[in-house]
Amino acid sequence: MYGMVLQSMTAYLQKQYGETAYLAILEHAGIPHTFFNTHQVYPDKYITALINSASIVLHEGKSPADYLEIYGRMFVQYCHVYGHDKILRVVGRHFRDLIRNMNHLHHSLRYSYPRMVHPSFLVMAEDENGIVLNYESVRQGFAPYVSGQLKELARQFFHIPRFDVTVLTEVSLDVRGTYLTSFRLDFDNVGYIESISGRRRNFNERYPKLTAQSFFNILPYSFLFDQHMTILSHGPKMFGMFVEPIRGRKVSDIFTAKQPQFELSYDMAVKLQDVVIELQSIPCIMIHNAVAHTKHPLKKHLPLKGQFRQYSVDTVLFISSTPTLNDLSDLESIGFYLSDLPLHSGTADLAACGWHSHNEIFQHFQKEADKSQELEDLLRKQAEWKKKGDSLLGSMIPRYLLDKLQGADQGAAGSAFSYCELYEEVTIMFVRLYDFANVCLPLSATDLVKMVSLCWSVMDTLSDDYDVFKVENRGEEYMVASGIPKLNGQQHAAEIASLALSIMKTITATTFEAVEGGRLVIRIGISSGPVVGGIVGLHLPRFCVFGDTVNTASRMESSGIPYQIQCTSMTRDILHAHYKSFHLTERGSMSIKGKGAMLVYWLVRKDGFDYQASSNGSFS
Known part of the structure; x- marks a missing residue:
């Protein structure tokens, strides 16, 4: 199947449904191309994949056959792009003339499309009310496509007001390896009436006999x-x-x-x-x-x-x-x-001219193919960069809020409340590099950046294994949340607790060459409760969370001790009630800045996880 056929389909999809829907259809169909070269041959299965995917992705309630008929109509309309509509206009006075010369039309295109495997059209019967047409092709299931083409040809070039197509039979011809469809075309067959009424001029001149x-x-x-x-x-x-x-x-x-x-x-x-x-x-x-x-x-x-x-x-x-x-x-x-x-x-002239122009035509097609390939490469790179950009934004802003922000107008984007939401229960975790100022003193700026980047990268990698969202990291502080923006019931406390143990185990076992002694010391604070989350700012927007739960989690970290994970009683109660595999030790009532006396706990270990922090500040 030449690219021109696929171009007519994709042009319709892009114009009718937009670029996003078009790319979604291509992805669902498993087609690696976003652009099709006119004179390049592509697998026939691409058409089947496009119609099946369109019926699934677009949710219009149309069957693949419906889309195939639409594509047939669009192909006829698309012919004007390459000037093929001009020959369609002069084939004959009547629709019957076009149908009878369909094979000849295909045959004449062999110079432009030498690898074309075109179908066969044969008029089997004709009357004043229409035609019985046999369509034979090596391609199976294309009857709706031909039906759409016939309807559009009748409408666009012959202005036939009433034109109906009925499939009479569909059979497989095993001997030829083809598929035969018989159509009944019902229309006012003016051309046939004229052919049998004797309106055509009769030539009565005498001619000499030819031996x-x-x-x-x-x-x-x-x-x-x-x-x-x-x-x-x-x-x-x-x-x-x-x-x-x-x-x-x-x-x-x-x-x-x-x-x-x-x-x-x-x-x-x-x-x-x-x-x-x-x-x-x-x-x-x-x-x-x-x-x-x-x-x-x-x-x-x-x-x-x-x-x-x-x-x-x-x-x-x-x-x-x-x-x-x-x-x-x-x-x-x-x-x-x-x-x-x-x-x-004229065949001798055609053969000679064909030879003289062969190289020129080949070079023209080759240039077109090269340009098409270059355009396809650029479109593919554009799609890759867009995907990378979306991935980068998705790491900064939750996906559903990102979609909302991208689709909003400037006025809506200016309203902060358009992107704020109350979350009844989430778990927040802060991780801090202990004694960061003294750790930085002997380091050059380059070594400092490398060290902090390595530390946060390790945590990012660990976060990928849990249902959590990284809110931000600033200097020596790393903030993660669970249960926001995607709600997960009571699971948020277990997700954060598991990640905290993984971070503590991994960071304490990682060697940081730039740091004296090769080890970084961290402490972790966890709190559960309600927060408000939303996008802040128009330039370099960030997803931020606010509320007393955030402040409390920060206080759990700052009042903790190195190598320990300190959490509030609410986090402990959720884990104790729903996740018995976590083991916590009561630290006691502590005076927390801005909060007063609070009962706090150490998260010590989890069943099946080979790491344990003791309650006296040591670790194993």
Whole structure:
């Protein structure tokens, strides 16, 4: 599937639902590209992934088939981007003319899209009220996509007010490896009415009779066959083309229908007189050896393009002047020379011009592919940086508040209360580097920054394993909360208690080379209770927490002793009531600055965790 098809889909998704929804659909679909190169071939599964993901991500109640039909309509609308709408406007006067020439249109695009595997369209029946159309493709499940295209073509280019599409049958043709869908197209078929009413001009002028020899000399790749499909005569270029003569043999033994695909029969040939037919020889062709002046078989097949025309009651002509060739490479590959092509056909000019412009076209496409790849790389880097930026902001501000802040207007952002919330019960923890001023004295500024960064990085890594939110770290102080902004019931006390023991164990065991003795001394304070949390400031905004619980946690740290974890009675009561694995020792009633006398506890250990702090200030 060429990128142009995917471009029409993605352009619709971006315009209709926005960039965020579009990227969400791509991520859900597992598609690594955000931009598709027009002339690059992509897996067919991308389309299926896009429609399935759109039906899930967008929550519109539409099925994948609904989106596939929409994409079919959008493809027709998107054709104007590359000027393909111009040819659609001049294919024929009526919708039936476009349908009958659909295969020819696809065939003409082979120069721009050489790797295109296009479907086959075949009109099976026609009346004044519509058409029965067979659609055959190697791709399964694309009937809604074609239905959308047909409806949009009828609306946009032929202004048909009433146009209905009904799927009659859908079958798998195992012999061909294709899938066949039969449609009934109901509309006012004006073109058909005109074709049978005799409104077209009748030419009554007398013309001189043309002999068979003259006819076949002009159209040397044509052949005549009867109602039994036996080849009666053929053009001179067909002599010696194959190992055995083809006169007197069945058409189906010599040729197969390539586009559209159908079983070769006399009735079908008569029915398809207004359709461009591509045939391909079944037996291999013979090529001329210029050195030995002999012919030998080549594993190549002769491609012909032409049309059927009934010559008499029981004979049909296949009129073709030349093989189907794109450039000189095709000409050489089947052992032909320019002299083998009739001068009037234009194929010789096309092959020669194709050769002259091949490099120019290739370079143009290559530049386009390079630019597209460069753009895709830039878009990918942009997405990566955006992800990193969101991750950085997410480490500073809770995600749900960040989304609220990003979506707010300036007036709402100026209101602090828009981002403040009361949390009934959380647990706050402060960690402080003990005697920090004296620790800093012998250190250079560089060594000090490295030491503090290492210490806080260790704590950040440990925090990742628990349901906690890092509020801030300032100088020698590190602040963490649990139960905010995401509520977690009574679990907040256990999360903070577990993290406190992990921090105490890890920091006391870590060697800090810049510090005398290689060890840092910390103390920890914990308190539980209500707080108010919100975003403070417009420039460099931060998520902060306020309240008596914060002050009390800070006092628990400042009144503690090195290597110990001191907590309030409320934290102890929560752990004692809900988490029996934690063991605490009563320190007693302490006079706490600004609080008066308070009963406080040491957090000593946790069952299953190989660290224990004693109540006398030592650690093990």
